[in-house]
Amino acid sequence: MTTTTMTTRTQVSEFPEVADPSRVAPKDARELSKLFFQQLAVLEEGTREYSYARNTLIEMNMSLVRFAAGRFRSRGPEEMEDIVQVGMIGLIKAIDRFELSREVEFTSFAIPYIVGEIKRFFRDTSWAVHVPRRLQEARVQMARAKEELSSRLGRTPTVRELSELMSLPEDEVREAQLASNGYTSASLDAALSPGEDGESALQDFIGLEDQALELVEDFHTLAPLIAQLDERDRQILHMRFVEELTQAQMGERLGISQMHVSRLLSRCLARLREGMLTTH
Structure with a gap:
């Protein structure tokens, strides 16, 4: 038996018994997490013992995700499921990057990761202007159809071609194209590429001054x-x-x-x- 194997078995025997990690109270989870992080620091990544310690830490600290997601409860029950799933990604990143030597509570370390991941989700998926859900879904479908047809035809597809592939009336395709303009927005102060007259802002090219104002x-x-x-x-x-x-x-x-x-x-x-x- 090698030294590594003996060390691993000794470390595994030091794991506390946790019947159902997801039911551990937050206060108890803080104390238990310290013990599991101690073991995680010396276990070899990729081993069964390492996976057990890591998975237990994830399940024990799911309450942190629910707590952070609670800030966004106004989004509705359907979107809350997505928010929790995204928050779990932040929790996993925090566990993988946490070190006891930081001398900081894991709770304080993890919350910014979780909230940051949720905010990134909103940034990448939220619409700048509210449009009906059917048009949001049509935009996603249209993007896929455009990619497929452009690859197949070697050019930008027409509305009729998109309509046939998406099985939607041409009017709805045009409506989806118009609605997609509301997916992102830009600040009027946004700087454009420097030209002959120097750097310009977007507001310099939009709208006219109303003399009667x-x-x-x-x-x-x-x-x-x-x-x-x-x-x-x-x-x-x-x-x-x-x-x-x-x-x-x-x-x-x-x-x-x-x-x-x-x-x-x-x-x-x-x-x-x-x-x-x-x-x-």
Whole structure:
């Protein structure tokens, strides 16, 4: 019997008896985990004993995954199953990378791995804009169909060709293509490749400045000032700027001279202008 075999058997005999690791209470799991990590550090990877220690650690610490996944319970029961499975990957990575020499609790070490794996899952699978589930599924199906047809035809497939392979109406294929634009998003501040004019941001190429936008604030400021005018002044403003009457037409309707209309209008506009300047 070799020295290695004797050492391994001695180490295995030091494993605590754990009938059902998944039912171990979190408090007990913390203490037991230390013992199993001690054994895992000296066992040879790939042996039956190593696998037993590693698998027991995974089962004992599943409560950490459920705890971390609880932060995302608003996602719904169907997605929670995926979240727990992804969290288990994080737990396994933490177990494989943990060392007792770090002098830190395994719980504190594992949670960031678990949460990080879950967040990575959301980053890779979540849509930037909410679309119906049927379109999400159609997008995945369309991606596979595009890959297959592109490989077979040596070119980008048409909507009709995708429709035939996916067994979907052409309208639904077009809808899925449109919906796929909502899968990812980019920041308007995202830097583009440097060009002749230097580095540019995405926002430099999207949208136009609305020249009338500045008028919105002016209109909000002007409304209460107009409300303070008397009935005749408001009537004069309405005839001039809404009905677009000439001063002569306004004078005829009001029964006053055109010159009188001009003085009244000038006085009214001066009052409004002063009010605007004072408010700003």
